[in-house]
Amino acid sequence: MSTPSGSATLPERLVSLDAFRGLTMLFMASSGFGIAQIAKAHPDSGFWELLRYNTSHATWIGGGAWDMIQPSFMFMVGMALAFSSSRRNAEGQDQKKLFLHTVWRAFVLVALGVFLTTGSTNKQPVFGFHNVLAQIGLGYVFLTLLVGRGWKVQLGVIGLIAVATWTAFALTPIAGPATDYKALGITSPDQVLGGFWAHWNMNANFAASFDQWFLNLFPCEKPFVFDKGGYQTLNFVPSLITMILGLMAGENLRSEKTPGEKLKWLLKAGGICLALALVTGTTICPVIKKLWTP
Structure with missing residues (x-):
């Protein structure tokens, strides 16, 4: 509307x-x-x-309405991009300048994310990239490359991201029985999963291992070991799926379809996504918002 x-x-x-x-x-x-x-x-x-x-927020697995705030913002970024890109193209704006503008906007978002993570009490910047602004910034340039590419390409990228992310976690060795989970900031039994799902345990997973390397490349007061909330930098990769879905929804609303057809498309797409989440979340991959599991 x-x-x-x-x-x-x-x-x-x-x-x-x-x-x-x-x-x-x-x-x-x-x-x-x-x-x-x-x-x-x-x-x-x-x-x-x-x-x-x-x-x-859910302790680890699952999630309620409060856990949907960040995904909602990510989804809205994609929707808004569908409209802003159309307007800029209609105005005949230079594509090179548009791309440079996109890169600059992404940089500013990441910088603002670091600024907010640092706060007012730290003596030097805290290079954390898990808040919503930094996550949007990290994925924004990739998102813009999918504008107007068609639903087949967009769905293909979604599938590729989901499979690649799942594979990276599934192939990462599970922490051994002697692991001191308290030393990883785990305070609740709900944060320790068993069996195959242990690949997604809090602060003992693929993305956590990446951050233990990546974040220590930046100057810091003390070495990074874990994030107390279990959030990771690489969350921006699967969260890109959410932004792409928003882009697809926005392009649907901009299409020549009737209002009824647009609503039907949104309801159908939402139902399919919900069904896929229910199936995968009870079989091959736990639903963990803090890891943005596919």
């Missing part, structure tokens, strides 16, 4: 995207409404437990 510009100088707005963005930001700003703290006073209440689960 969009509204007329009302002026030749104002761009057309996608009201549904603006509403989605606003609701997501409002939910994030609420900090969970303090419901998680209230729920602690009612440990035997199923109602309060349900609210707590959906207004706080």
Whole structure:
């Protein structure tokens, strides 16, 4: 749904995207409404437990509504890109300048991500790349290369990323029985998976091993060992899938289809993604938002 510009100088707005963005930001700003703290006073209440689960991050596996905030932003980046790219192309903007603008925007996003990770208490920059701004920046240039490529190419890239990511984790050796998980920041049994799923254990997986090498290449006060939340730099690779899905949704909304056909496409695509998540999440790969599992 969009509204007329009302002026030749104002761009057309996608009201549904603006509403989605606003609701997501409002939910994030609420900090969970303090419901998680209230729920602690009612440990035997199923109602309060349900609210707590959906207004706080999952310990490791699974996820509730609160865990959908970052994926929502990533999805919206893809949707917005479909519209902004179309507008810039319609204006006849130089493609080389557009690409340089994209690279610059990606750099700024990553830099802002590092700035926010550093905060005001650290004496030197903290080079962490797992927050939403840095993750968007790391994948943004790759995302722009898929604009207008067609759904077959876009789905092909999604499949390639999903298979490559899963394979990298699955082929990484599982931590041995003598592993001191407390030394890796693990405080709950829920963060230690058994069997094949142990390839996705918190701070003992492929992406964690990468960060233990990569982040120590940057100047730091002390060597990087683990992220206390289990988030990893390489999350930007599978999260690119979410942004591509947003791009596909945006291009669908920009198409010549009728409103009914567009809605049908969105519902069908959402149903397929949900079904795939349910199947893979109970068979070959645990659903872990903090690793952005495929």
